[in-house]
Amino acid sequence: MRLYSYVVARDYGFAPNPFFGVCTLATCKPMIRKYAKLGDWVVGTGSKQRNRHHHLVYAMHVTDVITFDKYWSHPTYRKKQPNLRGSLKQAYGDNIYCRTAVGGWQQLDSHHSHEDGRINEKNVARDTRVNRVLVAQRFAYLGGEDLRIPETFHGIIHAGRGHKCRFPEALVQEFIAWFESLELQGLIGRPLDWPSREGRRDA
Numbered sequence: 001m002r003l004y005s006y007v008v009a010r011d012y013g014f015a016p017n018p019f020f021g022v023c024t025l026a027t028c029k030p031m032i033r034k035y036a037k038l039g040d041w042v043v044g045t046g047s048k049q050r051n052r053h054h055h056l057v058y059a060m061h062v063t064d065v066i067t068f069d070k071y072w073s074h075p076t077y078r079k080k081q082p083n084l085r086g087s088l089k090q091a092y093g094d095n096i097y098c099r100t101a102v103g104g105w106q107q108l109d110s111h112h113s114h115e116d117g118r119i120n121e122k123n124v125a126r127d128t129r130v131n132r133v134l135v136a137q138r139f140a141y142l143g144g145e146d147l148r149i150p151e152t153f154h155g156i157i158h159a160g161r162g163h164k165c166r167f168p169e170a171l172v173q174e175f176i177a178w179f180e181s182l183e184l185q186g187l188i189g190r191p192l193d194w195p196s197r198e199g200r201r202d203a
Contacts, residue, residue: 001039003172004032005156006163008044008057011143013191014111016044016058017094018141020079021186023060025134026071026094027112027127032163034130036062041176042134045149045157050192054154056147057192059179060136068105071133072098082110088194097128138185145189153178 006029013019015028025033025042032042043059046052071077072095082093096110105128109117112127149157153175158164 001041001172002036002165003041003043003156003167003175004036004163004165005043005045005158005167006032007047007158007160009047009049011046011057011192012092012111012194013089013141013143014092014094016042016060016141017080017092018058018139018143018187019089019093022076023058023136023139023141024071024077024080024094025060026068027096027123029163030126030130032165033132033134035165036065036134038062038065041172042136043156043175046192048159052192053159054148054157056142056149056179058139058141058143060134060139062134063137064135066133066135067131068097068128068133069099071095082108084109092191097124140179140182140184141187141189142184143189144192147182150178 016023016025036042040062041059042062044057046055046057077095080093080095082096083090092111096108096112098106100106105124107113107119107124112123113120153171155171156164156167156175
């Protein structure tokens with residue numbers, strides 16, 4: 001079992017996407033998506049720029065690893081296809097890649113496309129360079145809630161780009177034991193960077 005830790009610099013409920021009862025990491029963080037295996041943990045912490053360096057944004061226990069094709073076509077994940085005219089959790093859906101007629105990638109109008117709906121080739125290249133989506137039934141997403149990581153576990157917190165995954169086994173086990181002792185499950189808080197509740201529905 002390995003623990004991957006990184007900074008969630010932009011917290012929109014897109015990467016990760018904690019909605020509809022399952023947490024998915026389908027975009028961004030290609031190296032974590034490339035190497036994480038069943039049973040591993042992925043932990044996202046807040047950014048220093050937002051004065052949330054020691055805050056837990058989310059933790060997910062990887063229970064499945066699937067391809068973009070399966071993610072797109074499986075009925076379980078259809079609700080995660082974005083609908084920009086729907087609620088915020090619909091608008092920030094991360095199930096955005098399907099095959100074109102010639103076998104390339106089509107990107108839906110989404111958080112990773114251009115504002116006018118055009119395909120963002122840079123994001124397509126980065127996201128699809130690793131054809132793996134991490135799925136977790138066991139997770140807790142805090143978003144903007146004030147859950148601080150105890151000083152004992154500050155060693156797992158990453159700073160800057162990339163991620164950390166080389167930790168003493170004892171530290172990983174102790175951190176997971178602490179997290180599980182909180183008895184948190186599912187969607188707990190609202191994404192920190194969502195717009196004001198005025199003008200758009202959350203649900």
